[in-house]
Amino acid sequence: MTGRGKKAVAPKKKANGYKMPAPIATGEVIHDTTMKKKWRIGPSIGVGGFGEIYSACDHESTPKGSNYPFVVKIEPHENGPLFVEKHFYVRNAKMDDIKSYMKSKKIQSLGMPTYFGNGSHEYRGEKYRYLVLERYGKDLWNMFKENGRSFPPATVFQIGLQMLDVLEYIHSKGYVHADLKGANILMGLKKGSENQAYLVDFGLAARVNDKEFKPDPKCAHNGTIEYTSRDAHLGVATMRGDLEILGYNMLQWLAGDLPWEKVLKQPKAVQDMKEAFMKSVKTSVTKHCPGAPEALIKFFDYINTLKPKEVPDYAKCRQIFESFLKSEGVTKSSKLVFTSQKKTKTATRVVVDESEEEVPKKSPKENGDAPKPAKKGRKPKVQEELEDDENEEPEPPKATKVRKPKRKSLEPSLVVKKKTKLTPKATPPVKKNHVNTATQTSTSKSRRSPRQVSFDSPICEIIGEKKPLKKSEISNSSADMFDDSFVIEDKKIKRKKKLLSDEEYTEKRVVRKKVTTKAKGRSWKDSPTITNGRSPPK
Missing domain, CATH: 1.10.510.10 (Transferase(Phosphotransferase) domain 1)
Known part of the structure; x- marks a missing residue:
């Protein structure tokens, strides 16, 4: 039974969604069919957002050390940026086109990179797209x-x-x-x-x-x-x-x-x-x-x-x-100077405390104080350092704690005023024959509203049933809560909508009585409360 080889690990994908190529070994030869050239891969120069950049040279040449004159940009075939870049170089970065443009504009040099080749290459079962360009220096x-x-x-x-x-x-x-x-x-x-x-x-x-x-x-x-x-x-x-x-x-x-x-x-x-x-x-x-x-x-x-x-x-x-x-006394063709010519004076800083600001250290002459003489039997500190063994490595200077400046917020400062707590008012005393609902707990409060009508009331029975109620049933019901202000009558009415026949039908309705009541001297506050939908016995 033959052993199976390990499956090649798929190249990882970056956060931008582009697939990264697997590392290509130094010395790999690329065949450029369009330019009819062979390129040999050198050490990797760097990794971009879409692929990797390798140093390269002609297959026949032997560069000294790491002096490879070209670079090869490689990305997996399914990626897109190098595809766009390749077509741009093919159309616009040929050496003859750049030279003719420089001649027409009468300029000695132009910062346009030169294109040398492109194509596809298969490496360990993975297909890659590549682009060959001239190699440049630091960015x-x-x-x-x-x-x-x-x-x-x-x-x-x-x-x-x-x-x-x-x-x-x-x-x-x-x-x-x-x-x-x-x-x-x-x-x-x-x-x-x-x-x-x-x-x-x-x-x-x-x-x-x-x-x-x-x-x-x-x-x-x-x-x-x-x-x-x-x-x-x-x-x-x-x-x-x-x-x-x-x-x-x-x-x-x-x-x-x-x-x-x-x-x-x-x-x-x-x-x-x-x-x-x-x-x-x-x-x-x-x-x-x-x-x-x-x-x-x-x-x-x-x-x-x-x-x-x-x-x-x-x-x-x-x-x-x-x-x-x-x-500034400079021309376009002058040498590029990237370091500033002005020498900045650096002052030594001493931090007394973490909570204090940085103060520049002054010399004894500036302070007006004379230098303190060294103690007898002990050499000055500077002299001791000079006489130390040359082979010993000097101790690294202790890092001084520098207080970081507070970040200035761009938002306006907001002042929040604390609300003063009001003292609670005393609960008024409970009146006679009344229940104080303000001081009741959740267990003592009745879940049912005192004015809720029970399902044994005459109205529910009239609406729910077509049979007329007996006088005994009406008297035993909870109709007293309406103070006998309603009466049930049979009325013959005609339908509002036009029907095929003009037949009349009877319908039971609750009609309110016209009751004249005399004004009483007593207040409603003196009357007992209604509990459970019924009045208490007189």
Whole structure:
């Protein structure tokens, strides 16, 4: 009996619903039938939201160490983003097309990635889709975090100019990117391209819609929520939307964050905050980023003048950016500097108590106190540290407890007044021959209403039966509760509705007597209560 092999574990699915590929072994060869090439898979570079990215090289070449010149993006065949991206690259990212565009615009470099191949590959019974691209360096988002979440203003506008060139190229092909952000902007690796930023990841690229501008709820809030344009919040990708996304990125690179980063889990709230931000750009930018260049405000103001389907004036946008760079003494082709040149003075802080605020530590000279002499027989603390053994590792400095500032709530403070308890009023004394229902418990209260008519009353019998009642039955019933004010009479009446015959019929009815009563001097309060539907005996 032959043993059965273990069943392959199905790749896991991410929270976004996309199936993740199983790891592919280094050295796996991919046959590209369209380009008639073979690619060899190298070490994995990273995992995206839809698949995995591997380093790669020509099957015949042998790269030194980890210097693989290409990358292969791989996803399971049932996923969608790479399918969209593949078709975009096939149509718009061929090397000849990019070179001819650069020649027509008279530019030396363009941050548009080059496409080298695509196809399908089967690995261990699973079918994959792949895309071969040029390999690039670090992404701007990681560099942004490494540099304390801040870029120099000149660098911000240099990258802005490079992204304008790429967006103009994409728009000229009839597409919009719709997901420009630091994580999708990579620096060049080849010699001579170290200062060129490349815009990658066209998984959300969409064709420009020539139809009337109409919100699409199905595509609402598409993209990365921090940078999504107001048009994309409505479900429509536009060219002016790409410029707006670039503006939000530049604001974050200057200020360190965006005004709506605390409410990213609420897309509608982010949309409302962006609408309010763009209504008064100058006030909003100055408030969030004091000292921001005037060029950024002009850029946002120009975006507000664009119509939904209007093609942006890229030359005007370049003029806004270049005028600022000229004032800083920098050109578009200057070297990109990501670290700030200004050295910030750091003051040592001492926390006396957790409940007290941080106070900068002053030197003895500033305080006006003379330094205390060291005790006899003991070396100064600094000298002791210098004379320690070099091989011993210094103890790590003790972490000082820093009091976290209280979060300022945006909601107005609410003052709640406590209600004063009123003293209960005394229960009035029970009158004679009366039952005080206010002080009765649930057991002492009668469940039945004192005025409820019992089912042995004459009315129920008259309605329920057609036979006339005897006088003895009427006298023995509970008719006394009506004070003999009703009498039963037989009346001959005609039907209101027209019938085939004019026959009369008799019907028993209860007729009220006209009884004249004399006013009594006694009050109803003095009369005994009625219990169980009957009057007590006189």
